[in-house]
Amino acid sequence: MHYVCPACESENKLDLTFPVEEYVCQTCSHLIDATGNKQIKHLKVPTENVVLDVGQKGKIKGVEYTVVAIVVKKYGNSIFWREYSLKDSKGNDAFLSESDGHWVFLIPIHPDDFKSKNSKLPTYAGRTYRWYENSQCSIDAAAGFFDEHLDFSIATYKEYVNGTRMISQEKTSKKSQYFYGEHISKYEVKRAFKIAHLPYYTGIGIVQPYYFDTRQALNIFCVAALMICLLQLYVYTSRTNETVFEQSINFTDVKDKELVSKSFTLSGGSAPLKVNAFSAVDNSWANVQLSLVNESTNEVVYTSKDIEQYHGYEDGESWSEGNQSEDFNLCGVTSGQYHFLISAEKDGTLPSFSGLMSPDSKVTVSRDRSGIIGITDLLSGQTTTFTDGKILEKDSSEVARLAKTSFGTQKLDSLINAEALRLTSDPISSNTYVQLKATWLPVSFWNFGFILFIMVALFVAMWIGKHFFNVNKWKNSSNTPYTTS
Structure with missing residues (x-):
């Protein structure tokens, strides 16, 4: 349709399918009576937070609508909201209402469909609505084309809410109208009308849905x-508990090196691998370093565990702490082929002893914790020391020759190591190994x-x-x- 404003003689065009009673000139903002082609009054232009234009098209719920009018309504002196009047190709009405960034899509309904046996709890389409509040408002600004005369008198709105739905009753001195509304997200409005930016919302809208369903x-x-x-x-x-690895490791076998265990296979879902470490510590400690190697991926999980046990008497009472056995878990071990890399150490290195006498009763041998060997000539009563058994075997001194002759062997180091375990009274020295046992557990109920x-x-x-x-x-x-x- 084509209208020439009688106030400024500018053209106002829009492809409309309904008879226009009034329109607001796009140039001078005068409200024009289309039938009499005369100006009525000058109106304020809707600008603040207005994001749609008259004539703009958008598709909502599969129906294409055209924005035919924009009205800004005012409650009190500082509360404003915007109503966008929409028309589809058949001339049916719909409205988009925006307040504080919250959007509601509304369509007119017949008053008889809104049953009100209880004034505060009426029903519509099988749903019960609760009366929210009454508010009075007036038109603050307007633009576009209208199929009826604008009413600038005070209008009363009565709103009823059910979750994200609402019924709005608009009552003026001339008529009363009912509208059914649903929350519509601003992102849906943005997609429908291809808008770059929308107003940020503040507070909670009257039919805003909760953030989660x-x-x-x-x-x-x-x-x-x-x-x-x-x-x-x-x-x-x-799955049941399955022992996948068990072995005793001598401290001497892993001194300054790592022991590579035999391979073992884990089958099933991911689960903890429980490791038990035992060593006969007595007022001493031992330490085990364990690396679990996945042979397919070469992924390594490293752990270290101390085994400590101490006891004694203090103030007439006995005390003890620690344990000779420790358990720990390697969590989340998946199925596959694995082996362990094992190293261990303990408090003290070699078994200490004293009083190892030769068969001919001419010499005695002793060794302390640091490994120093003492050879005592019983005839002279003199003691000569050697740093270890290997040096004793190679030594050509008189006392070394006497020891070799008295024991009848050149391999004194092997003899001393064998006899040390039998003669030692030192609990630290007598602890010679650590025992490891690995059990693959069922999936933990804790997780x-x-x-x-x-x-x-x-x-x-x-x-x-x-x-x-x-x-x-x-x-x-x-x-x-x-x-x-």
């Missing part, structure tokens, strides 16, 4: 919990329970959050269903 979340959590339970049941019934706890906690937090969300949504209503302090 608690019913859908409950269904997801229930399905996830059921699947986790079935998986846990399968893994638990298909299973923790996941279920997290899901329950999340749902409870969402439910509590929804309660406070609704309390804040209804805090401006005089008919709130929530207790207020």
Whole structure:
């Protein structure tokens, strides 16, 4: 349609399919009576937070609409909201209402469809709505084309809410209208009309949905919990504790080097590998360094464990602490082929002893913890020391020759090491090995329970959050269903 403004003689064009009663000139902002082609009054131009233009097209719920008019309404002196009048190709009406960045899509409904047996709890389409509040407003600014005369008198709005739906009754001195509205996200409006920017929303809108769909979340959590339970049941019934490695390692065999264990295979789901380490420590300590090597990926998991046990008497009472056995877990071990790299050390190095006498009773041998060997000539009573057995074997002194002759062997080092274990009274020295045992456990129930706890906690937090969300949504209503302090 084509209209020439009688005030400024500018053209106003728009492809419309309905009869126009009034329009606002796009150039001079005068309200024009289209039938009499005369100016009525000058209007304020809608500008603040107005994001749609008259004539702009967009598709909502599969229907293409044209923006035919924009009206800014005012409540009190500082509260404003914007209403965009829409028309489809058949001339049907629809409206987009935006307040503080929250959008509602509305369509007119017949008053008889809105049943009101209870003035505060009427029904529409099988849903019960709760009266929210009454408000009075007037037109502050306007633009576009109108199929009826604008009413600048005070209008009363009565709003009823059910979740993300609402019924709005607009009542003026001339007529009363009802509208059914649903929340529409600003992103949907942005896509529908291809808008670059939209107003940021503040506060909670009257039909704004909660941030999470608690019913859908409950269904997801229930399905996830059921699947986790079935998986846990399968893994638990298909697996038992399985000893995959067991070996005693002499400290002398791993001194300054690592022992490579035999390979072993783990089959099944990811689970903890429990390792037990035992050493006969007595007022001493031992340490085990263990590396689990995945032979397919060469991934290495390293751990170290101290084994300590001490005891004694103090103030007439005995005390003890530590243990000769320690357990630790390598968590989340997957199936595959593995082996261990093992090294270990202990408090003290060699068994100490004294009083090893030769068969001819001419010499005695002793050794301290540091490995120093003492040879005593019983005839002269003199003692000569050597740093270790190998040096003693190579020594050509008189006392060394006497020892070799008295014991009848050149291999004194081997003899001393063998006899030391028999003669030693030192508990530290007599501890010669560490025993390792690795057991692959079933999947831990701790992880299973923790996941279920997290899901329950999340749902409870969402439910509590929804309660406070609704309390804040209804805090401006005089008919709130929530207790207020």
